[in-house]
Amino acid sequence: MDITVVDENDKGLFTMFQNAANTLSLLYAQAVNQHKAAFEAGQKYSLVKLHEWMVEKQQEGKVITVAEIYDYMQGELNGHMPDVGMQGPNRIGASSRLQPEVASSSSAPITQQSRSSYQDQQMEIPSDGTMD
Numbered sequence: 001m002d003i004t005v006v007d008e009n010d011k012g013l014f015t016m017f018q019n020a021a022n023t024l025s026l027l028y029a030q031a032v033n034q035h036k037a038a039f040e041a042g043q044k045y046s047l048v049k050l051h052e053w054m055v056e057k058q059q060e061g062k063v064i065t066v067a068e069i070y071d072y073m074q075g076e077l078n079g080h081m082p083d084v085g086m087q088g089p090n091r092i093g094a095s096s097r098l099q100p101e102v103a104s105s106s107s108a109p110i111t112q113q114s115r116s117s118y119q120d121q122q123m124e125i126p127s128d129g130t131m132d
Contacts (some may be wrong), residue, residue: 046076049076050069050072050073052077053072055068
């Protein structure tokens with residue numbers, strides 16, 4: 001009779017463990033889905049903010065360069081508004097303030113070269129304010 005009682009106890013314990021494991025698995029799946037939804041909402045919010053900023057600059061009659069968009073996005077990532085005064089390619093310190101320091105001197109010219117190539121590129125925003 002002792003073996004039957006132990007088997008029943010083991011079955012009950014196993015059932016409780018199985019229920020707890022299933023509940024934990026469900027909770028984890030819900031957390032992953034919530035994380036994904038929050039990420040997508042943040043991504044959409046950031047794109048809307050960028051679009052609003054671009055439309056605002058376009059309404060001011062300014063042409064936005066890729067470098068200015070980059071500076072704006074870096075500023076948003078760093079938690080502050082960048083100095084995007086539409087001053088053109090001679091902005092002093094704007095990119096060095098937002099770029100992390102480069103440990104190797106051999107990679108510094110590559111960073112500066114890629115940044116300077118952005119200076120000449122400009123982006124037109126359609127007059128209706130939509131982006132395709």
